[in-house]
Amino acid sequence: xxxxxxxxxxxxxxxxxxxxxxxxxxxxxxxxxxxxxxxxxxxxxxxxxxxxxxxxxxxxxxxxxxxxxxxxxxxxxxxxxxxxxxxxxxxxxxxxxxxxxxxxxxxxxxxxxxxxxxxxxxxxxxxxxxxxxxxxxxxxxxxxxxxxxxxxxxxxxxxxxxxxxxxxxxxxxxxxxxxxxxxxxxxxxxxxxxxxxxxxxxxxxxxxxxxxxxxxxxxxxxxxxxxxxxxxxxxxxxxxxxxxxxxxxxxxxxxxxxxxxxxxxxxxxxxxxxxxxxxxxxxxxxxxxxxxxxxxxxxxxxxxxxxxxxxxxxxxxxxxx
Amino acid sequence: xxxxxxxxxxxxxxxxxxxxxxxxxxxxxxxxxxxxxxxxxxxxxxxxxxxxxxxxxxxxxxxxxxxxxxxxxxxxxxxxxxxxxxxxxxxxxxxxxxxxxxxxxxxxxxxxxxxxxxxxxxxxxxxxxxxxxxxxxxxxxxxxxxxxxxxxxxxxxxxxxxxxxxxxxxxxxxxxxxxxxxxxxxxxxxxxxxxxxxxxxxxxxxxxxxxxxxxxxxxxxxxxxxxxxxxxxxxxxxxxxxxxxxxxxxxxxxxxxxxxxxxxxxxxxxxxxxxxxxxxxxxxxxxxxxxxxxxxxxxxxxxxxxxxxxxxxxxxxxxxxxxxxxxxxxxxxxxxxxxxxxxxxxxxxxxxxxxxxxxxxxxxxxxxxxxxxxxxxxxxxxxxxxxxxxxxxxxxxxxxxxxxxxxxxxxxxxxxxxxxxxxxxxxxxxxxxxxxxxxxxxxxxxxxxxxxxxxxxxxxxxxxxxxxxxxxxxxxxxxxxxxxxxxxxxxxxxxxxxxxxxxx
Numbered sequence: 001x002x003x004x005x006x007x008x009x010x011x012x013x014x015x016x017x018x019x020x021x022x023x024x025x026x027x028x029x030x031x032x033x034x035x036x037x038x039x040x041x042x043x044x045x046x047x048x049x050x051x052x053x054x055x056x057x058x059x060x061x062x063x064x065x066x067x068x069x070x071x072x073x074x075x076x077x078x079x080x081x082x083x084x085x086x087x088x089x090x091x092x093x094x095x096x097x098x099x100x101x102x103x104x105x106x107x108x109x110x111x112x113x114x115x116x117x118x119x120x121x122x123x124x125x126x127x128x129x130x131x132x133x134x135x136x137x138x139x140x141x142x143x144x145x146x147x148x149x150x151x152x153x154x155x156x157x158x159x160x161x162x163x164x165x166x167x168x169x170x171x172x173x174x175x176x177x178x179x180x181x182x183x184x185x186x187x188x189x190x191x192x193x194x195x196x197x198x199x200x201x202x203x204x205x206x207x208x209x210x211x212x213x214x215x216x217x218x219x220x221x222x223x224x225x226x227x228x229x230x231x232x233x234x235x236x237x238x239x240x241x242x243x244x245x246x247x248x249x250x251x252x253x254x255x256x257x258x259x260x261x262x263x264x265x266x267x268x269x270x271x272x273x274x275x276x277x278x279x280x281x282x283x284x285x286x287x288x289x290x291x292x293x294x295x296x297x298x299x300x301x302x303x304x305x306x307x308x309x310x311x312x313x314x315x316x317x318x319x320x321x
Numbered sequence: 322x323x324x325x326x327x328x329x330x331x332x333x334x335x336x337x338x339x340x341x342x343x344x345x346x347x348x349x350x351x352x353x354x355x356x357x358x359x360x361x362x363x364x365x366x367x368x369x370x371x372x373x374x375x376x377x378x379x380x381x382x383x384x385x386x387x388x389x390x391x392x393x394x395x396x397x398x399x400x401x402x403x404x405x406x407x408x409x410x411x412x413x414x415x416x417x418x419x420x421x422x423x424x425x426x427x428x429x430x431x432x433x434x435x436x437x438x439x440x441x442x443x444x445x446x447x448x449x450x451x452x453x454x455x456x457x458x459x460x461x462x463x464x465x466x467x468x469x470x471x472x473x474x475x476x477x478x479x480x481x482x483x484x485x486x487x488x489x490x491x492x493x494x495x496x497x498x499x500x501x502x503x504x505x506x507x508x509x510x511x512x513x514x515x516x517x518x519x520x521x522x523x524x525x526x527x528x529x530x531x532x533x534x535x536x537x538x539x540x541x542x543x544x545x546x547x548x549x550x551x552x553x554x555x556x557x558x559x560x561x562x563x564x565x566x567x568x569x570x571x572x573x574x575x576x577x578x579x580x581x582x583x584x585x586x587x588x589x590x591x592x593x594x595x596x597x598x599x600x601x602x603x604x605x606x607x608x609x610x611x612x613x614x615x616x617x618x619x620x621x622x623x624x625x626x627x628x629x630x631x632x633x634x635x636x637x638x639x640x641x642x643x644x645x646x647x648x649x650x651x652x653x654x655x656x657x658x659x660x661x662x663x664x665x666x667x668x669x670x671x672x673x674x675x676x677x678x679x680x681x682x683x684x685x686x687x688x689x690x691x692x693x694x695x696x697x698x699x700x701x702x703x704x705x706x707x708x709x710x711x712x713x714x715x716x717x718x719x720x721x722x723x724x725x726x727x728x729x730x731x732x733x734x735x736x737x738x739x740x741x742x743x744x745x746x747x748x749x750x751x752x753x754x755x756x757x758x759x760x761x762x763x764x765x766x767x768x769x770x771x772x773x774x775x776x777x778x779x780x781x782x783x784x785x786x787x788x789x790x791x792x793x794x795x796x797x798x799x800x801x802x803x804x805x806x807x808x809x810x811x812x813x814x815x816x817x818x819x820x821x822x823x824x825x
Binding site for chain 2: 050
């Protein structure tokens with residue numbers, strides 16, 4: 001009985017994931033159909049008014065919106081499950097092709113932003129927690145508050161304007177280069193958007209780190225370690241930080257998930273051809289397949305991030321089974 | 322310890338300086354990188370409506386007639402034209418020695434096939450309505466003859482532009498236009514590639530009928546934020562920028578960059594729905610017209626970057642801005658009109674797009690504040706452009722702040738709105754037999770004095786009845802590197818003048 005327990009948990013979790021994803025697919029599909037406009041008005045704008053009823057019918061057939069709602073849903077779901085994700089009419093390629101070029105950009109951006117944010121957030125959090133109530137604590141908390149309060153678009157626009165006007169430097173004005181085409185150019189193009197996203201991640205990570213460390217530092221085993229004469233730095237990193245990692249990992253996972261789906265503005269300002277821009281353009285053009293498939297990809301990634309976070313929990317704390 | 326810290330600081334500083342110094346070399350002097358907020362959305366010139374698509378394909382395709390500087394018609398693939406005495410037959414003489422990018426020769430058969438493709442309802446061509454008076458086309462050698470159902474002089478202007486692009490009859494017959502087919506035009510630039518959401522690449526056409534362009538290749542790069550376009554121009558990573566936001570245009574440092582500012586043909590208007598209350602009452606419409614200080618809208622919401630306009634913005638027949646019941650704001654007159662309407666309290670909702678153009682919401686807020694002084698309450702119904710368009714098309718509004726495209730000829734600009742059979746009359750919400758008669762008069766005559774008379778009468782009727790409240794025309798901005806020579810900005814927004822431009 002005990003041996004079967006993990007598989008029961010696995011299947012229960014799998015069923016809940018599939019139900020969630022199915023619910024999301026239905027929700028997005030309905031929301032897109034409820035809002036006014038369709039692929040024709042999204043593509044032609046006010047010129048739609050110049051079309052005859054026959055022309056409109058012909059375009060409805062072209063975009064596949066002449067089918068019943070069930071027909072449209074199952075046709076798209078079929079495309080999604082078979083891996084081509086539907087057709088992006090305004091780009092003349094399948095959504096899979098679009099996603100193949102946009103998703104790596106967003107993942108790289110989110111990854112760089114998260115790494116930068118975590119390093120900065122944990123460092124400032126540790127610095128702040130090392131002497132609660134002191135000037136350094138105040139400085140750390142002030143940084144956290146500032147990073148939370150300054151909107152990303154303000155920081156991004158300021159950075160772009162200053163770098164371009166003062167230093168004549170704006171690598172994002174060049175064509176986007178993947179790390180395989182030109183790693184150095186890719187690094188330069190990723191640097192500033194990652195910095196902007198990283199600062200946004202650093203703030204909650206810093207606050208979480210600070211409170212988790214302050215909670216752990218009062219624990220008996222820390223006093224014991226100090227009493228045994230273990231070096232202060234070793235106690236800080238090996239005992240205090242390690243035992244405070246659970247909330248930090250949770251916060252990092254959440255922030256990484258947000259970055260994957262929420263870097264739209266940063267992608268726009270830095271001209272990064274990522275998923276945020278893809279989904280925003282598709283909403284404006286009422287490209288149903290692109291929006292639906294992109295949202296599903298985000299949802300699947302969120303599920304995967306949760307899974308990875310769970311695995312990391314187990315690695316950090318063997319008591320979690 | 323101190324040394325270690327110093328070494329780390331030195332390493333960090335050298336990395337930063339190295340990164341700044343290591344910015345890639347700017348594009349070669351014969352290459353031009355253009356920054357555009359929008360990406361193209363298709364490769365079929367006849368169905369293109371997106372500004373970015375129209376601009377990019379305008380460099381790849383040619384039309385029979387072109388609109389040049391000062392909005393004058395000039396020769397394109399047609400070198401001469403002649404109307405019959407009754408104005409119902411137009412004979413065009415085509416240019417010799419023109420080649421498509423695939424090497425085939427352009428002739429009258431291609432021109433006939435192209436126009437027939439536009440006229441075919443299955444094509445869903447954007448400009449089909451503008452040439453729908455063509456009943457038959459004949460091609461013979463260098464000559465193309467268009468037979469028209471009515472005398473239609475403005476059809477000449479309608480033959481300009483990407484939507485009237487000349488295609489290869491072989492491509493049309495083989496269904497090789499649009500979709501994933503590589504565009505094959507007769508234009509100044511050959512289409513090389515399109516990377517969706519990133520860039521379009523073009524190369525100079527060595528056999529172009531005006532001679533090979535001096536700029537050897539053009540990359541239109543998608544930079545979806547106008548402030549970033551300006552930053553890229555300041556950093557020298559792009560050499561040409563397309564901007565619409567007056568706030569960004571005002572930040573252009575003209576010591577470093579060239580700013581081309583031309584009054585657009587497009588116009589902003591507060592469209593009033595003449596069929597529903599309260600605007601089914603002419604006096605209420607006039608009250609709104611009189612309560613509005615257009616210059617204040619231009620000065621505040623548009624940051625002074627616009628010109629007050631009447632209905633017709635076509636340069637040759639531009640409406641007078643003083644020939645209207647209230648050329649300037651007149652609150653006493655506005656209140657008198659309200660009294661005449663018998664209404665003491667007028668409240669209405671105005672549909673406003675938040676994403677249609679940069680100053681839309683600011684303009685709406687200013688108009689709202691101005692109307693409040695006359696006792697008229699305008700509530701804002703703000704929505705995104707994709708939601709705005711279907712509501713606008715359905716006439717689903719009491720009033721709406723609109724940014725409508727203009728044309729160089731008033732006939733193609735307004736026939737579709739203000740004739741009783743116009744396909745956008747549902748949006749215009751006003752038609753009359755006198756308007757129909759005047760549009761017919763303007764369309765049928767080749768004499769500019771007769772045409773001017775007709776369009777002045779049309780303008781007067783629209784203003785006297787306050788059918789809509791026309792406000793202003795914005796400016797079109799092009800920002801270029803100082804090294805760009807021989808470029809002339811056109812009111813149509815076309816990039817075609819780049820064919821004669823050079824860098825350095």
